[in-house]
Amino acid sequence: MSSSASSDPLSLIPNFPDEDPSTYPPIQPGGSLILAWQVHNKRVILVGGGNVAATRLVHLLNADALITLIAPPAGLHPETAYRIKTHGSRITYIPRHFQPSDLGDVFSISLVLTAIDDPVASTEIYTLCKKLKIPVNVADVPPECDFYFGSVHRDGPLQIMVSTNGNGPKLAAMIRRKVADSLPKDTGEAIVKVGELRKKLRGIAPGKGEGGQEDGVDEPGLRDLGI
Amino acid sequence: MSSSASSDPLSLIPNFPDEDPSTYPPIQPGGSLILAWQVHNKRVILVGGGNVAATRLVHLLNADALITLIAPPAGLHPETAYRIKTHGSRITYIPRHFQPSDLGDVFSISLVLTAIDDPVASTEIYTLCKKLKIPVNVADVPPECDFYFGSVHRDGPLQIMVSTNGNGPKLAAMIRRKVADSLPKDTGEAIVKVGELRKKLRGIAPGKGEGGQEDGVDEPGLRDLGI
Known part of the structure; x- marks a missing residue:
């Protein structure tokens, strides 16, 4: 191997004389990476109790998350209140504003969602999540979102x-x-x-199982059965 | 406030005599939390260069990620090789097997994806990611996936x-x-x-902007325009 080869990784790539790049999917930049997040029995912190929080609760309950909902009782939307009362085994309700200590048990927290009408408090929560490496969605503030709904x-x-x-x-x-x-x-x-x-x-x-992807490209052992 | 009220958060929830829970969306447990992850100009580590890695590259390039692809040259799928050669500004190619030091700059890494035919190495990468709090997908091993494609x-x-x-x-x-x-x-x-x-x-x-959600419930300022 020449010294130029070792300095340029691209020169190590084999040639494929029979390849036909026109058969490869075209790249369309500017999109999101759409993922099916697994929160079954995992802890998600939801800050806020209004109508956006109510919508978040539906997504989270549909995905079997364990939810800690932090919001003063006075601001609860009727649907949020209803979910708390009917899903007591899934939702732990903390009847007050968010406190940094709510993220104390950092390894047990999968995601943080905020849905509050307080940009300063939202940004504080966002900054804390970044510091703790917890993925976060701040409703209505796209630059403070690791992911969108x-x-x-x-x-x-x-x-x-x-x-x-x-x-x-x-x-x-x-x-x-x-x-x-x-x-x-x-x-x-x-x-x-x-x-x-x-x-x-x-x-x-x-086979090896369906393995966390549904691209239809990787069904070893079942590929030939047409399923 | 009675002592029983302060000990039971549910007792603090206001009553909504006019609410009609039959109008609320039904909960259907057992699903995933489907999210549009934002990886625009963010670093994603992809371990492996085979056909599954080629599919992952399409998803990642479509979402404007900055990709570090780690795989020995001999195992590269023609499509993976083609992407590396044609997307040099997005893909940094490291022509060898994964090393733990590849996750050294932990705060710069958004996600880790592995797509290799080595369950022991996969599990090692998964365990390291959990320790470092980096979300990870191990292809073909659902229990080692924070998210599916x-x-x-x-x-x-x-x-x-x-x-x-x-x-x-x-x-x-x-x-x-x-x-x-x-x-x-x-x-x-x-x-x-x-x-x-x-x-x-x-x-x-x-208004407040579209704010990282597309539920159609939160378009303040534009709601009445029918868009």
């Missing part, structure tokens, strides 16, 4: 999330409804059945 | 992600294609125009 259609195990990358929330909700209407009514049930069949087949001919 | 349709600013929550990756890709076919061809362009209009309107009548 979108409009989600749900049908059993099926989740379809629509994002316009900030161009039009109402349009996102409209597209979500259109998408939902385009799918057969029993899609969720059909997916459950396919999942059960895949589990059985994996028992017969075990 | 899904099948994503892209049309300009529009992104639609389909997850079957592990029940059927190929079914997810099928549903993604069906969803894409159900939308008008110029949907992406229409969203761009709505986004431009919203920006102009915000200049005239500034």
Whole structure:
């Protein structure tokens, strides 16, 4: 190996004379990295109790999170109050404003969401989260968000999330409804059945599992079964 | 305030005699928290250079990430090699196996993805990420994933992600294609125009902004304009 080769990693890359780059997906910059975050039985801190917090609670309860909701009782939206009362096993309610010590047990906290009408307090929470390396979403302040929420259609195990990358929330909700209407009514049930069949087949001919991706490119062991 | 009230936070919650819980969205447990992660100009470490890594690169480049790809040259998939060569400004290529020191600059790293055929090395990387509080996805090992990938349709600013929550990756890709076919061809362009209009309107009548959520419940200042 020549010294120029060792100094330039690109020179180490093999050549593929038969490759046809026109078959590769085109790159479209400017999007988000859309991910299915796993918060099953993981702790999420939600600061605020208004109508945005109520929407966040639906997302979090649908994903089986353990939620600590911090907000003074006087500011609770009726839906937030209802969720606290009906989901006591999932939601720990702390009836006061946020305090930095709420993030004390840092290794147990997966995400922090704030939805309060106080930009100064929001920025303080954001800064603290960055210091503690906890991913955070400050509602209404995109620069203080590691991640955004979108409009989600749900049908059993099926989740379809629509994002316009900030161009039009109402349009996102409209597209979500259109998408939902385009799918057969029993899609969720059909997916459950396919999942059960895949589990059985994996028992017969075990592959590596579906492994945290659904790109459709990596179903070893099941690839040839057409599922 | 009685002592029982102060000991039970639920007793502090106001009553809402007019509330109608039947209008609230039903909770459907067992899902994921689907999020649009913001990695624009943020560092993501990708360990591995095979076909799964090639798919990850498309997601990451579409989201404007700065990528450090760590993999020996001999194992590179042609598409991975092509991306490294054509996206030199986005991808830093390290032509060797992963070393713990690759995660040394911990505050600069947003996410770690591994896609290697070595369960022992994968678990070591996972354990290190947990210790350093870096969110991680180990391909093919769901218990070692903070988040999963899904099948994503892209049309300009529009992104639609389909997850079957592990029940059927190929079914997810099928549903993604069906969803894409159900939308008008110029949907992406229409969203761009709505986004431009919203920006102009915000200049005239500034609200709080779209604020990292697209639930369609929080468009203050623009709500009455029907956009």
